[in-house]
Amino acid sequence: MTDKLIDHHQSARGEPRVALVTCTELSDLDPDDRLVLAPLAARGIAAEAVVWDDPAVDWPAYDLAVLRSPWDYALRRDEFVAWARTVPALANSAEVVRWNTDKRYLAELSAAGVPTVPTAWVAPGEGWVAARSGEYVVKPAVSAGSQDTGRYDLADPEHRALAVAHVRRLSDAGRLTMVQPYLHAVDTAGETALLFLAGPDGLRFSHAIRKGPMLTGPDLGVEGLYKVEEISARTAAPAQLAVAEQALAAVPGGTGQLLYARVDLIPGPDGAPVLVELELTEPSLFIGYADGAPDRLADAIVTHLAGPA
Structure with missing residues (x-):
């Protein structure tokens, strides 16, 4: 074949x-x-x-x-x-x-009924008033590798001031800001990434991994393009696969065009998985964490070389 x-x-x-x-x-x-x-x-x-x-x-x-x-x-x-x-x-x-490459796609997926992490959007030049309590994540709508991303406990006056400064810094740079509640399940259950690779009959589930928590506090502007991730193999649960399939079904143009996809999920407050990112541009595929995954990626590339059947 x-x-x-x-x-x-x-x-x-x-x-x-x-x-x-x-x-x-x-x-x-x-x-x-x-x-x-x-x-x-x-x-x-x-x-x-x-x-x-x-x-x-x-x-x-x-x-x-x-x-x-x-x-x-x-x-x-x-x-x-x-x-x-x-x-x-x-x-x-x-x-x-x-x-x-613009995470405003999350709003489109949410509108399509995909369970996603709630997100507030702050455009450049807009004011933002921080809540008085709760933990939140602040990050730009265009980013890679958790760059310019911070976690803030808004009950702490220092954190609240740092969060406001973070939003202002992104705004001054002309960048759209995302503010999301911090999903505490990531500290225990971790984040699950489900990897899909192209096959002759379309996109197929390949494997899943667990990522440990990465955000420990505010973004203080420390230099460095990549952060160390704690990765391990994981078995995908049916509920996670269902949300992943729902998210992929909402991709404009359909999944037949995709060589790969990564669906990142974290349990929400009720324990049900919610989408935090749908990575279709340059995601780590973690092929070293699943038997046969390098071969499946190679076969996906072969499939795309073949072009339309």
Whole structure:
């Protein structure tokens, strides 16, 4: 089956060429992403890491460009979306990139009936009055790797002042701010990420992982692009899979266009899973935490190389 799929798209150059799109800081790819290189080679596919904003790259020379770790785009989102439109064969697509790199998509999914974490939006120039109690998360609508994200206990006057300053800092930079209640279940149950990969008959559930809590307090502007995550394998519960399927069903254009998807869930106050993020642009796929996942990702890439049946 694999050879047949590749033959369907075999380029005149010989073996298919795939660009695994990354950023300068990870020019050799994230270690998890490197796990797909050998399975791709075994399938006759030449894959290499390529930096998204390298002006010397000839994108039409690749049969497929797969977004993996271009994690420096957040402060240049417009440039990144414009770049995506110039890549002839991009997964996930430029239109998915445009929609998914602005977390206002959460409002669309909520309106479609997907259980999502409640979110207040503060536009640049708008005032924001902090509540007098409760724990909240403040973050920009465009971000990657928990950048510019903080957790605040608004019953604490110092935290409340820091939260107000955080919103003002984002506003002054012209960035839309999100304010969400902190879901305390993440401290015990953790966050569940459900990973889906393309197959011949559409997007399929591949595996799930547990992420431990990452936010310990206010954002104090500490430098650093990536934060350390506590990751372990997890078995997805039926209720989690149901919410994931509901969220994916609401993606504009449908799931047939997707090479991968990651659905991040946390138990809400009643214990039922709620969506915190639907990652379709550059998510870590955690393929090192599930048997066979690197091969499933390689097969997903083969499926996209084959194009429409």
